[in-house]
Amino acid sequence: MARFSLRQCRIARAILLFAFFSVARGGWLANDAGLPLKVVWPREGVTVGGDQVRVGGRTDPDAEVSVNDRALRVFASGAFAGTCPLKPGSNRLVFRATANGQTATAVRTVTRPKPLRTLPPAPVRFDPDFEGEPSEDREVRPGDTIRIRVKGSPGQKATFRIGSSQTHYPLFPASLNGVEGFYEGAYQVTPTNRFVRARVTCYLAPPSGRRHPAERRARLVLPAQITVNTNPFPDVGRVSDDYVRLRAEPNHGAPLVRAPRATYLNVVGRVGDRIRVALTPSLHGWLRREQVEIVDDEPPLRRGVVRDITMAERDNATVVRIPLGLRVPFAVTEDAHLQSVELTLFGVENNLNWITDRTPRGLVETIAAVPSAEATCKLQISLRKQWPEEHSPSRRAADDRLLGYHVYYEGTDLCVVLRHSLAPAKDRARPLAGRTILLDPGHGGTSKGTIGSTALEEKTINLELCQMLRRQLERHGARVVPIRSSDTEVSLADRARRAEQEGDLFISIHNNSIALTGDPLSVRGAGVFYYHRHSHDVARAIYRRILQLEPPPAPYGVVAADLFVVREITAMPSVLVECL
Numbered sequence: 001m002a003r004f005s006l007r008q009c010r011i012a013r014a015i016l017l018f019a020f021f022s023v024a025r026g027g028w029l030a031n032d033a034g035l036p037l038k039v040v041w042p043r044e045g046v047t048v049g050g051d052q053v054r055v056g057g058r059t060d061p062d063a064e065v066s067v068n069d070r071a072l073r074v075f076a077s078g079a080f081a082g083t084c085p086l087k088p089g090s091n092r093l094v095f096r097a098t099a100n101g102q103t104a105t106a107v108r109t110v111t112r113p114k115p116l117r118t119l120p121p122a123p124v125r126f127d128p129d130f131e132g133e134p135s136e137d138r139e140v141r142p143g144d145t146i147r148i149r150v151k152g153s154p155g156q157k158a159t160f161r162i163g164s165s166q167t168h169y170p171l172f173p174a175s176l177n178g179v180e181g182f183y184e185g186a187y188q189v190t191p192t193n194r195f196v197r198a199r200v201t202c203y204l205a206p207p208s209g210r211r212h213p214a215e216r217r218a219r220l221v222l223p224a225q226i227t228v229n230t231n232p233f234p235d236v237g238r239v240s241d242d243y244v245r246l247r248a249e250p251n252h253g254a255p256l257v258r259a260p261r262a263t264y265l266n267v268v269g270r271v272g273d274r275i276r277v278a279l280t281p282s283l284h285g286w287l288r289r290e291q292v293e294i295v296d297d298e299p300p301l302r303r304g305v306v307r308d309i310t311m312a313e314r315d316n317a318t319v320v321r322i323p324l325g326l327r328v329p330f331a332v333t334e335d336a337h338l339q340s341v342e343l344t345l346f347g348v349e350n351n352l353n354w355i356t357d358r359t360p361r362g363l364v365e366t367i368a369a370v371p372s373a374e375a376t377c378k379l380q381i382s383l384r385k386q387w388p389e390e391h392s393p394s395r396r397a398a399d400d401r402l403l404g405y406h407v408y409y410e411g412t413d414l415c416v417v418l419r420h421s422l423a424p425a426k427d428r429a430r431p432l433a434g435r436t437i438l439l440d441p442g443h444g445g446t447s448k449g450t451i452g453s454t455a456l457e458e459k460t461i462n463l464e465l466c467q468m469l470r471r472q473l474e475r476h477g478a479r480v481v482p483i484r485s486s487d488t489e490v491s492l493a494d495r496a497r498r499a500e501q502e503g504d505l506f507i508s509i510h511n512n513s514i515a516l517t518g519d520p521l522s523v524r525g526a527g528v529f530y531y532h533r534h535s536h537d538v539a540r541a542i543y544r545r546i547l548q549l550e551p552p553p554a555p556y557g558v559v560a561a562d563l564f565v566v567r568e569i570t571a572m573p574s575v576l577v578e579c580l
Contacts, residue, residue, distance in 0.1 A: 035060055037097040037104035040455050041081075042516060047111045048086060050517030055093070056081040056453035057106075063099035073521060079453040081520040086112040118180040119153050124204050126152040126220040127181065132202065134224035136272035141229050142191040144269065149174075149184045150202045150220060157207040158183035162226065163198030171202065189228060197225040233300040234266035234278060237292040243493055243568045246285025246329060250274040255562060256285045257329040257346060260409055264302060264326050264347065265292060279329060279346040280373045304328045304348040304412070306377045309355045311364055318362040320381065320416040324348065327409050332416075332570075334533040338402045341381045343416060350377040363401065363418045383418070402534050406500060406571040419571060422504060430477030437478045438499055440508040440565065441466040442576075445489025450513030453520070459487065462509045465579070469509070492564045499569040505538065508565050512556075512578035527556030527578045531566040535573040542575060553580075 039057040042048070055067050061078045064071070072082040084093055095106040119127055126132075130151040140146065148160050148171060158171035171183035183202075189195075204218040229235075239259045247253035250271045257279065259265065269276035273289045304324035312319050328347040335342070352369050365382040372378035383401045403419040425431040441462040443449035449458025463484070470480045483498060484490050499506050514523045526546050530539040536558075543558045556578065566574045 035063065035097055035099055035102040035104040037063075037065075037095060037106050038455065039095050039106045039108060040451055040453055042093070042108055042110050044108050045111075046516065047113065048516045049113055050086070050515075051112070052083045052085050052517055052519075053091075053093075053110050054081075054514065054516050054518055054520055055084050055095075056520060057095070058454045059097040059104070060099050063097040065095065065097045067093055067095050077454060081453050083519050086110060088112050088114040116151065116176075116179050119151075121153050121155050124153050124156055124206060124216060125218045126150060126202070126204065132200075132220060132222045134200070134222060134226075134271075136223075137197075137225045137227075137270075138272070139227050139229050139270040140189050140195075141268055142189050142193070144189045146187045146189065146200075146226065147184070148186065148200060148202070148222070149182060150222075151179075151182050152204045152218060152220075154181040155207065156204040158185075158202065158204050160185060160187075160200055160202045162187060162200050163195050168203070193228045194230065195226050195228045197227055199225060229269075234268050236295050236298045236300055236302075237265040237267045237275065237277070238295055239263040239265065239287075239291060240293045241291045243496055243564075244287055244291050245567070246277055246279070246287050248285070250276070250286045253286060255567065256283075257331040257344075258407070259287070259329045260327065262327050262409070263329055264298075264304075265329070266301065266347070267292070267294065277329075280375050283346075283373070285329070302326055302347075303375065304345065306345065306348050306350050306352050307354065309352070309367060309379075311355075311357045311359050311362060311367075313359045313362055314417070317417050317419045318359050318364050320364065320367070320418065321410075322414045322416070323412065324414055325412050327412055330407065330414065332405065332407060334402070336533065338534060339383055341383065341402070341405065341416075341418065343379045343381060343407075344372065345377045345379075345414070347375055348377050349375075352377065352379075363420050381416070381418070403504065404532075404534055404570055404572040404574075408500075417571070427477070432473060433477030435478050435504045436481060436502055437473055438481050438483060438503040438506045438572075439466045439470055439473075440483040440495055440506065442508055442510040444484050444487055447489060450511065458511045458513075461511055463487065466509050469507075492568075495565055496568040499574070500571060503572050505572055506565070506569050506574035508574070508576040510576060510578050511580045524580060525554035525556030526580065527559055529559045529561045529563055529566055529576040529578065530574070531560060531562065532570055532574070535566065535575055536560075538573040539575045542577065 037059045041056040042053050057080055058078045059065055059080060061076055063074060065074050065080045066072060067084045070084065072080045074080045089112065091110045091112060093108045093110060097104045114129055116130060133149040134146065159168040160171055161168050169185060169187060171185040174182040174184045176182050200222040202220045206216065239261055242261050244259045245255040246257045246259055248256050266278040267275055268278045274286050275289050275292055277285050279285050304326035306322060306324065308323060310321045328345055330346065331344045333342040350369060355367050363383055365384040368380050370378050370380050385401060401421060403421050405419065406417040408415055427433055443459035443462060447459065451457055466482060470482065473480050481503065483495055514520060528539040528543040530536055539558050546553060547555060563576055566576050
């Protein structure tokens with residue numbers, strides 16, 4: 001049983017009203033000027049990278065609707081939806097609605113990029129539809145690797161050079177998704193390189209051993225400008241934003257570590273508007289340029305120092321305090337059974353010598369340093385059970401340890417607040433008495449969320465669903481705190497800040513969208529999203545109740561996802577429910 005007794009309080013049952021409520025709100029206002037036809041999807045002039053596009057809108061419920069003479073399904077609300085095939089290039093979509101001898105039409109233009117194809121071997125040329133890689137400016141250092149990829153006539157000899165150097169390096173043939181004519185290679189920057197805004201020039205020529213006249217060779221200059229930073233030391237940066245995660249790759253990489261505002265960083269590279277940071281000699285992370293301030297009044301290669309750790313009690317939580325002398329990046333990992341939490345500090349000297357525990361009945365059993373990489377300190381924080389078996393023999397072991405955690409800096413002291421699990425409910429009729437639930441209607445203000453075929457905006461449905469859910473929760477004793485109570489805009493960061501102040505459970509309510517290439521008649525389902533292990537049981541409990549509805553919604557699943565609110569809100573279980 002989940003620690004919030006979700007089965008007893010029927011939270012999920014109220015959540016499940018989403019799908020039915022959104023259908024009930026699917027009406028629209030009639031148009032007195034004649035047969036109405038409003039196309040919501042796709043927008044005019046959109047570019048779609050697929051062989052079909054989602055279409056939808058609203059009309060008279062009795063009308064027949066088609067797009068390019070393909071019939072579309074019309075619902076009782078007047079909404080219509082479906083797909084339309086696309087050919088490469090520009091596509092003209094003609095929508096037509098007919099009813100009672102009246103006809104209405106609307107036109108949309110949609111572009112589908114031409115798919116890459118294998119070029120003929122002759123004439124020798126580069127593919128004008130593939131600009132080549134690297135395509136973004138970058139700053140590199142000795143030892144870094146520059147990867148080259150171009151596309152042209154297959155079966156040729158391909159080489160590249162960098163800047164004014166006349167030394168050519170080989171490119172090797174490759175294929176991608178069955179398309180031939182790709183050529184790939186790499187260059188490792190040397191200590192003697194002095195590139196300044198240098199460009200990579202690539203060549204294709206017939207594969208014989210003799211020289212060829214220039215007219216039989218193809219030449220391509222790649223877009224990126226490459227500069228070698230010859231400074232033997234890293235640049236120094238300070239994080240200038242809240243809720244920053246360094247990621248594994250420059251583009252959409254997995255989150256690696258947290259770096260709160262004013263965290264000290266060793267900056268060692270750049271690709272486009274992303275900054276590369278050295279976490280250890282062999283591990284790097286990436287963040288956006290706008291999230292870091294480069295400073296020139298601090299020495300490079302500074303390190304924090306781990307010496308002493310203290311533990312104290314505060315507001316039903318155990319606080320682990322680690323003075324470091326410097327704000328450094330860190331990572332927190334929970335084990336599968338919530339029996340321990342692992343804290344890794346990056347850019348520190350591990351001189352741990354003294355651990356003082358002033359919490360004889362606190363959540364922490366022991367803290368031990370375990371082997372870790374150079375310039376890091378890894379601490380394993382073992383947790384103890386909070387409630388004896390006789391209090392609630394049906395509770396799982398994980399429910400008796402950790403409700404959530406909050407990690408922040410006070411000056412240069414890192415504070416890890418480990419929240420004790422909540423005591424079992426005493427009143428079965430009011431199982432949520434004493435619990436505070438943060439209810440977050442997704443989007444709001446200028447953030448509309450997705451838009452349905454009737455032009456109904458997700459933000460509106462989310463808000464009204466939360467108002468319904470609030471009444472359900474309060475009937476079971478919960479204190480409910482709404483993140484927004486009207487059509488106002490609340491940033492993701494402000495939602496997370498609110499959750500740091502109070503709450504025992506965070507629920508964000510959304511209604512899902514699909515890609516422009518998706519089929520609105522087949523892609524559907526309710527799902528629950530989470531990120532941290534301590535949110536997993538709550539997510540599964542809600543999802544199980546969703547599937548028990550009559551009729552049950554299409555199953556989407558319990559999804560571990562890199563979404564802001566479930567990733568950054570750690571002080572309590574945090575879940576995001578996509579209702580449709």
